[in-house]
Amino acid sequence: MDGGLPRSLAACDPPPPPTLEGGGTYACTLTDVATPGAHRNVVTATLTHGDLELTLADPAHYFAVLRAVTVDKAVSSDGTTWFNASLPADYPRFDIDTPLWWRVAVTNTSNVTVSLYLTDTLDGTPLPLPTRCEPPPPPQLTTPETSGASYTCLLTDTAAEGEHQNVVTATVTYGAGSVTASTRAGYVGRDLNHRIYLPLVLRKP
Numbered sequence: 001m002d003g004g005l006p007r008s009l010a011a012c013d014p015p016p017p018p019t020l021e022g023g024g025t026y027a028c029t030l031t032d033v034a035t036p037g038a039h040r041n042v043v044t045a046t047l048t049h050g051d052l053e054l055t056l057a058d059p060a061h062y063f064a065v066l067r068a069v070t071v072d073k074a075v076s077s078d079g080t081t082w083f084n085a086s087l088p089a090d091y092p093r094f095d096i097d098t099p100l101w102w103r104v105a106v107t108n109t110s111n112v113t114v115s116l117y118l119t120d121t122l123d124g125t126p127l128p129l130p131t132r133c134e135p136p137p138p139p140q141l142t143t144p145e146t147s148g149a150s151y152t153c154l155l156t157d158t159a160a161e162g163e164h165q166n167v168v169t170a171t172v173t174y175g176a177g178s179v180t181a182s183t184r185a186g187y188v189g190r191d192l193n194h195r196i197y198l199p200l201v202l203r204k205p
Contacts, residue, residue: 009043020047036066036111067177068109069141071170073185076101077159086184094159096189102155104133106170108141114172116141116151122166129155129168141172159189 009016012028020026044057074082075092077100083092094100108114118137120129130136133153142148165186171178 034062034064036064038063065174065177066111067114067172067174067179069114069170069172069179069181070107070109071168071181071183072103072105073166073168073183074103074105075166075185075187076103079154083187084183084185086186088163088165088186088188091163091186091188093188093190096159096161096191098159100157100159100187102157102166102185103152104129104155104168105152106137106141106150107144108149108172109144110172110174111143112174113140113142114174115139117171117173119169119171120155120166122157123164127155127166129153132156159187161189161191163188 009028009030012030014028016028017026038061040059040061042057042059044055046053046055048054072084074084076082077092077094077098079101082103085091102120104118104120106116106118108116116137116139118129118133120127120133133155135153137151137153138148140148141151163186165184167182167184169180169182171180
């Protein structure tokens with residue numbers, strides 16, 4: 001098996017017979033669970049008759065696909081300090097009408113090159129991320145050991161009053177299978193120029 005590690009054929013069904021007649025055949029089935037990556041299995045048969053011995057080996061291979069992706073969303077009011085809080089209680093406070101940036105970061109953690117599809121919503125309303133994010137998302141992400149495995153883009157916005165939440169979803173596809181990951185970030189817009197006026201009542205002594 002992988003790396004030359006021996007594995008017992010006692011679990012093969014049916015188990016190997018001690019002898020084979022001339023012209024005889026033997027076949028068995030050994031169950032296993034596919035694990036990600038490339039694997040090589042070599043079976044070796046040794047036949048003996050008196051002082052004669054014959055050994056033959058035959059390999060078989062398989063590659064198990066792992067589809068996986070991570071995605072991160074963050075927001076910033078200056079393009080330097082980023083916040084990726086997902087709970088409203090932890091949202092940063094920004095002054096309204098000031099520029100802000102949403103940052104999307106996606107990493108392919110699969111063991112194959114995958115197709116990438118991104119969706120983005122702000123307060124439940126879809127955003128045209130492929131046309132607004134800079135640079136636009138690539139059609140594919142390569143395997144993690146290459147430079148094309150990650151993608152990051154920035155989407156510009158303007159802070160609005162109140163609580164706001166942005167959710168980005170990344171879907172990667174290989175063959176007929178796909179996986180999806182989502183994350184969120186948010187902020188609270190505040191109006192520092194807002195004033196509260198209280199009535200003043202003067203009474204003469």
